[in-house]
Amino acid sequence: MTDYSRLAKNGLWTNNMVFAQLLALCPVMAVTGTATNGLGMGLATFFVLVGSNLVVSLIRHWVSQAVRIPVYIVIIATLVTLTDMLINAFAYELYKVLGLFIALIVVNCAILGRAEAFASKNTLWDTLVDSTMMGIGLTWALVMIGAFREILGSGTLFANADLLLGESFGFLEITLIPDYKGFLILLLPPGGFIAVGFLLVAKRWIDQRLSKDKKEPTESAGCSVEGHGA
Amino acid sequence: MSETSLQDRLGYQSLFLGVVVFVTCALLAFAYQMTREPIRLALENDLLNNFSQVLPAEIYDNNLLETKTDIQAPWGEFSWYQASLNDEVTGVVFPLTAYGYAGDIEMLIAVRSNGEISGVRVLVHRETPGLGDKIEVSRDPWITEFNGLSLQDPPPSDWGVKKDGGVFDQFTGATITPRAVVAAIKRGLEFFEAEKATFLTPVALSEE
16 A cells, blocks of 8 residues: 555655656646646646556567567557547537647657656556556646646636536636736746746745654755744 | 567567557547547537628528638638528628738638628637737627728728728737738738629539
């Protein structure tokens, strides 16, 4: 059990694709103008990540070292194309928003990295746990960045959520700041970098507080934050 | 022969890669067949939805998609659609491209048979959010100002933004975008006048 909780902690927090590995930044910057787009991109990547890693784990005994990279890439590219066609066919409104970026999942090195580093060496079950956690970690990171940019950039949260999740989720759409003039730079590409920067600081800060709680005197002398307990 | 030495042989490696590619291609071909029809329907629905925005429902009763015809314009070839009511041509719908601040702005325009604009909508653009994107009807009613206008009203010389001596409003902080849109609409109307004979002759429907 400890092994799985370690995998979960790794994927969700310690080794989070975006906030720790700093991978997958291309889709992160490109689509996270709103929380809904972040969620859509996160779910599409999640599907490709879990699917491709399961297949890689399934065939790991037959793949020879010399051709493993092309094999993994073919598998990932196939799943991305499938995702692309399915979203185009059955969620056309979402496709109009995400369409351009779905193809980018294939160059998302985090997926190939996970296939190479974990799935090719571990059992199907372990791979399922690992890739699910990594996928959820990526999705929440994208939603966080999207929410950060959307709240400060346009004063709403989960705008157009009904396009992604169906009419019944329309209640998610919140206008936080009515008559908000908008803060343009956060919606433009630089806003992606700014949002990721602030969220990285937040994560580092939480990490430091946590490690401080564990062992009283920490080595970081420069940190002078007054402790009130986490 | 152990498993590892088998995997080191060139023949095994190429065969394995071949099998993987074959299986994935078969999968993709199957998925393509399965999604082709839904994708076509989604695109058609999208187009019909756009038509209904520029053309009021009471001025046509035909299936616009059936009247799709290609025509050569000075700026390139495009497809146009003819609207008719009780077999009488009432208007045409065709796409327009404006050359905006950040690339092409794709638009759809509907012109009534008397040369008046029935409606214009911007479909795709990359203009600056918050400034140039007021050309979207969901953000600003500006684009509906064109409804009912024609080359006679206002006269061709007044087809421009106010900054250029025309009659149309520009946006605060964005002149290039509305200027491009106005120019494209004017270009579209002029093309309609020039090709009026073609546009207003009932299109022969191809029997399926």
